[in-house]
Amino acid sequence: MFTRIEAAYRNRTAVVIGAGGIGAAILELLAGTVGQLVVADRDESLLTLLQAEFGSQRFHIHPLDVRDPAAVARLFTELDQTFGAPDYLFYTAGILNIEPFAEMSPELWNRAIEINLSGAFYTVQEAAKRMQQQQRGSILILSSIAGIKARSGSRVNPVYNTTKAGLSAFVNAAAMQLRPHGVRINCISPGPTETQMMAIQPANVHDAIHQITLDHRMNTPAEVAELALFIAAHGRFTGEDLAMGGGAGLGG
Numbered sequence: 001m002f003t004r005i006e007a008a009y010r011n012r013t014a015v016v017i018g019a020g021g022i023g024a025a026i027l028e029l030l031a032g033t034v035g036q037l038v039v040a041d042r043d044e045s046l047l048t049l050l051q052a053e054f055g056s057q058r059f060h061i062h063p064l065d066v067r068d069p070a071a072v073a074r075l076f077t078e079l080d081q082t083f084g085a086p087d088y089l090f091y092t093a094g095i096l097n098i099e100p101f102a103e104m105s106p107e108l109w110n111r112a113i114e115i116n117l118s119g120a121f122y123t124v125q126e127a128a129k130r131m132q133q134q135q136r137g138s139i140l141i142l143s144s145i146a147g148i149k150a151r152s153g154s155r156v157n158p159v160y161n162t163t164k165a166g167l168s169a170f171v172n173a174a175a176m177q178l179r180p181h182g183v184r185i186n187c188i189s190p191g192p193t194e195t196q197m198m199a200i201q202p203a204n205v206h207d208a209i210h211q212i213t214l215d216h217r218m219n220t221p222a223e224v225a226e227l228a229l230f231i232a233a234h235g236r237f238t239g240e241d242l243a244m245g246g247g248a249g250l251g252g
Helices: 003-009 022-030 044-054 069-082 106-134 158-181 203-212 221-233
Strands: 013-017 036-041 059-063 088-091 137-142 183-190 241-244
Touching: 003 221, 013 022, 013 106, 022 036, 022 044, 022 221, 036 044, 044 059, 059 069, 069 106, 088 106, 088 221, 106 137, 106 158, 106 183, 137 158, 137 221, 158 183, 158 241, 183 221, 221 241
Parallel strands: 013 036, 013 088, 036 059, 088 137, 137 183, 183 241
Antiparallel strands: none
16 A cells, blocks of 8 residues: 555544455455454354464454344444544445346345345445534445446356445445535445355356456455555545456446
8 A cells, every 4th residue: 555545544543344254355454454453244254264363452353244133233333432432334245146037036036135234224324324413434334336336257146236326326425415524435346256255166267257357367355455545545536336346247
């Protein structure tokens, strides 16, 4: 990161919702810079591993199911008593659906909506309330290039694409209301990235992805994390949705 961007995080409080994949890469970059780093995830075993890895008094883990608005509210109430309002929020929680459209059940649809979209709303709302009171704060949501365009050659899914498109619209509208209070909100929309979620895709999908990107590879989590931290810290970005697809969003 540029020195000026690193300075923007120094001695600040950052909350990361979602500890795997890109969320973990964000944690790696933040760990040596921020004053307090809070990570929440429903996978308690993953949180325990991260606690052992970072082991700092400035690193704090919290089990959380983002589908439960009461649990989200409790998390931020606890943070109020310890750190006050967060300076940065990164929402990276999400699930990937790969079922064919005809096989999508109402249960699968609702679960994706609850985690990818409703969970973001619950979390952002709680953080924004506190950021507005201190007249500063930055929120970054992890979306997907799938929310911009359904791309042939990769295994697309209507519920996944719908939730990601919804995040972009949510960010755009929320930014209009938060901007007068000194709070910025943005999202980034990576293309296929080398995470655990991508590991469930069959080999032919990986082959197709390599063909539709300009450099014939997926993003690395670290590359996406670097962009996330830059956008969240840079004061000229608000209400934006920045794609990072390596050319995967081009064509039909």
